[in-house]
Amino acid sequence: MRCFAFHLMPYTQLDPSYEGPAWVTCPNELYDPALGHELYNTYLDQLIYAEELGFDGVCVNEHHQNAYGNMPSPNLIASILARQTSRMKIAVVGNALPLYDPPTRVAEEFAMIDVISGGRLIAGMVVGGGPEYYSFSVNPAHARERFQEAHDLIVKAWTEPGPFEWVSKHYRIRYVNPWPRPLQQPHPEIWIPGAGSVETMEFVARNRYAYMGIPYFHIDVFKRYFSMFRDACEAEGYEADPLQYGWLLPIYVAETDEQARREYEEHFWYFVKRLLPGITIQPPGYTSVRSLASILKSAGTFMLNxxxxxxxxxxxxxxxxxxxxxADQLIESLRELGTGNLLGLFQLGSLPDHLTRKNMALFAEQVMPKLRAEFPDGERVYRPQAKVA
Amino acid sequence: MPQTLVEEQLDTPAGKVQLFRAGAGAPLVYLHSAGGESSHAALEELADSFEVLVPVFPGYGESEGIEDIDGMEDAVFHLLDLWELLELDAPAVMGLSLGAWMAAELATRYPEKVGKLVLVNPVGLHIDRAPIAEMFGRGAGELAEMLFADQEHPIAAAMHAMDDFTGDVGKQVEIPIEMVLPMWKAMSATAKLGWDPYLHNPKLRGRLRRVTAPTLVVRAAQDGMVPAAHAETYAAEIAGARLEVIEDAAHWLPFEKPAELAELVRDFLG
Structure with missing residues (x-):
């Protein structure tokens, strides 16, 4: 079992009188840079603390123009962590490939983080959430094509000698030849976050990457998604390795059940009721008809409801x-889900620093050992390997 | 007597597309809006005097072939293919909103392919301080507010009733796919043509001088989506164009004032 601490870097004090969505059109006058200064540094310290506590790694991700997660560039955060930590994995989950033009920028920045950190990067690649297409004006009807082309280009840039010319529908680059190259060979482990799209699961299974379930659904939805993912791997002729998929959810540990709820609940509802609204805005053409059916099935259980x-x-x-x-609930759920990666959100919504650190410490000291004992790493089937379509 | 349009299927280089047709006489091609409408009462009335042809654009309804269409240039090539298949020389072309923009793209690039031009609540231009309202990511009820002057209109009422089934997936409860699919497909196809730049071609305004067809621009007085300056600019930039305004109607004018629109168009086409 690998345990990761995932951080969204949320804005903790969204004006109570503001009632609109936290995404795309949430007025940036509501952002206080002085508070932002405190938050970034507090959050970075929390992520560095995860290494001290013995987590296998930390996860950061990319969102734009919102109060939910203030990391428009997770690569900046990851590059700080590359210097300020020395052992744990740094998972950027991920870069929204269609927003980078040319996408060789991702190949370059990921390679920089990998080289600086001594080969600790996990390279996440994601289509990008619906709101990003409104914030960037990138055509969502081209999202899947751009993602596929950008992925193929990045992996080729990492694995084949340059310079070479790249010509695809959305990207034409005469000289692809990025310096530096990644330290991990043939390239860093690749994670793909997914929210139920069938095509994404098939893509991950085909390339033997790792599939990270996007959170905030009822656990039954994850059971269905991970079962679909295992089927997709089976269709490719192999059995999914538990390390090839991961479950992401908010976790809060305190001294007793009562204390945990008392300390946590208001911060949790701030997250659900203030920071989530707007995250589900649907850009047209972003999902195939085939995946729409699968996604609609789970929409009703989304945390906003x-x-x-x-x-x-x-x-x-x-x-x-x-x-x-x-520990009991995680063991029970992980056994049902079959995943070998647990991605915990230990800071959520407006949860203050002292509670976040207490939560992380109690988890690391009293829960993580039980999980590792319960799910020892078997012989590792999953070996990330480069494959270019 | 109004005539019902009858469905046919055309094999185009893009794929199989639907064509709705009625009437006899000089051909009148209707290019639909982002809603993908294959008919309305104004067309049924016009079929009394003209041969009305409504090709359903790839990606809308059951028409195939949106995969290889990425913008108005590709759309115009598709129209050229249709003209050839239907043996059209220079028919009258009428478009609503997105369809009007497409008609203007054809008429600026291939003026000889358009005999007469009718633009109803056209998009296609960017006008400073007169932005086209956002149509993407909206619930059906919000769209109805933009499309209809009268929210009691049966289509507007149905859209308000659909509110729980579109827009923000996070707020939905039980969603039958048949209910969202037609709108989902229409919005996806529209994104390919008009997501960015948003429902316009920055070059189009400078090209409108190339239109040679006699042109009628019709604007709905209560259009909640496209400000008046758009129709006015079309009328000003196209030589000899006439501008007409229909009261008590919004963006989906043909559904609210079919008789008035049909009369204007019939008089104009002669």
């Missing part, structure tokens, strides 16, 4: 409680 703590607990939208409760 829940209102009671009972629903949170029953749907495992977050796992909150004493170390015993959290």
């Amino acid at each position: 829940i209102d009671t703590w009972e629903e949170v607990v029953n749907g495992r939208y977050a796992i909150v409680g004493s170390p015993e409760t959290v």
